[in-house]
Amino acid sequence: MTNVLLRYTNLVLVTLFILSLLSFILAYLFPGEAVENLTGLRLNELTAMQNSALMYSADDNIFVQYWHYIGELFAGNWGVSFSSGLPLYEDVGHYLPASIELSAYALFLSFFIGLPLGFIAALRHHKLTDYSLLSVSLLGYSIPVFWLALLLILVFSLQLGWFPLSGRISLLFEIPSITDFIIIDILLSDSIDKQAALISAFRHLILPTLSIAVVTTTLILRITRRSVIETLNSEFILAAYARGLTPRQVLMRHGIRNALIPILPLLAMQFPTLLTNAMIVESIFSWPGIGNWLIQAIYQQDYPAIRAGMLAVSVLVVIFTMSIDLTIRLTDPRRRRAERATT
Template sequence: MIRLCIRYLNLIVLTILALIGLSFLLPFLFPGDLLTNISGITPDSNQQREALERAFKLDKSLFSQFIHYLENLFAGNWGVSNRTQLDLFDEIALTFPATIELVVYASVVSVTIGIPLGFISGLKHHNPFDFSVVTFSIVAYSFPVFWLALIFITVFSLQLEWLPTSGRIDLLFEVPSVTGFILVDIWLSDIPNKGYAFKDALQHLILPTISVAIVTTALFVRFVRRSIMDVMEKEYIIAAKSRGFTQRQIFFKHGLKNAIIPILPILALQVSTLITNVMIVETIFSWPGIGKWLIEAIYQRDYPAIRMGMLIVSLFVMILTISTEFLTRAIDPARERGVNATL
């Protein structure tokens, strides 16, 4: 286990350095003035330009510039946005928790619905319930997430007027940010009409969460169903049946763990898809997360914001993916010995 931890720690460190290196080179690839692309400030005079060049070590070697970039990165000095002239660290700290919130809630819904449906469908395959679940998973996975989001807005917001069309909470409520999760922040706050604020935030959260969760749930159903079907056809399962064990005993003693282990690495590969879908949904629902913030930065060619936003999103996806893979190998000793996979 110690050797496994060291290997994955080295992998994380090397990947982080590679991503930081790519983000460092991005301003050199963007069109326009290099100094503005790095600092987010358009100099008004030659004196200001020279001062900024010295501040960002542009008069030094490329290696010195990279070291300076690392120092600023870990110190939280990420520059300012061309668009808003606000500190990028503060803007990302404000928007990124909203994205994580949507990812967490969509994942919880997908796991809560998708995994049980996949288990039941796999255990009772080729019956009407299984056919219904498979049909749902195929149809749900076939729909683009932006199309689902627009359909939900049209039906539930514009026609039925059950749920709000956009935003995170009504502008009437001012909720102090503590954790970045709106429901948690409302619970921790002492604002007037806390119950109404909580209900309003929950209503704003339903459609974006479901839009992302439907596609992810379909993936979970398909992977879990296929894994259950494969495991229940193994020789040790057949032997357990011949010894008189019930279906319930066989499933919980032999089937459950062996069915989950092959799913974990596949789900790790879906992390990037989940984050991408969340960022798309944020734009459609005007959810104030980093996805919507990045799209606005791209539209307005805010290169410092694009640089830091892409770095943070890439690091988040990388950490989730590697953590899931590490969990898989820690749970399954066979993978650690290199029987099923090698690092």
């Protein structure tokens, strides 16, 4: 176990080093002065620019500059936005939770729908139910996320009027920002009608969540179906039948647990796709997340915001993916046996 932890720690550190290096290099690739792209301060702010040049050791070699850049990152000095003039550390901390919240709800919905349907398709293998679910999953996977989001807006917002078009909550509610997770902030607030605010927040969540969850649900369905079929055809399942266990007993005692073990690492790899789709959907529904913020930064040529936003999203994806994969590696007995066999 110690060797596994050390390997993953080294892998995470190396990956984060490469991401920070790319983020640092971007400041030199964007138009304008590198210090200006790092700090977000305009050249006419002479005193501030001189202090920033000293802070980042702009007159020294590139290695010294990178070392000072890393120090400023850890200190929370990510620069300021060209467009808003606000510190980027605060901007990222404000917008990133909205994207995480939207992705988390979509992932939960995908699990809730995709896993049972995957088991049903596997248990009805090569039957009408299996073929029907595979056809629906193929259709759902083929639909572009942005097109599905626009279609949901057209049907359920413009024609039926069931759900709001954009935003995170009705403008009638002023939610104090505590954690920047809207549901948690509503529950922690004492100055509003919580029930009405929760209903409004969930109504705003439904369409963006469905737009993201469709693709992930189809992936989970197909992955689950394949894993369950392979598990049910394994030798230990045949041995369980030979001992006289009923199909229900075999499924509950041996099938579900062993089928889920290989699914979880594959699902962890879907988080980058899920977050990317969430960033696309945010711009369509005007969801105040990191994706919408980054797109606005690109439109406004806000280079410090682009650099900081890309670094924050990349670090989040790397840490989440590595953490899930490490957890599975430490808890999956088959992986542990395979590692011991190779050492």
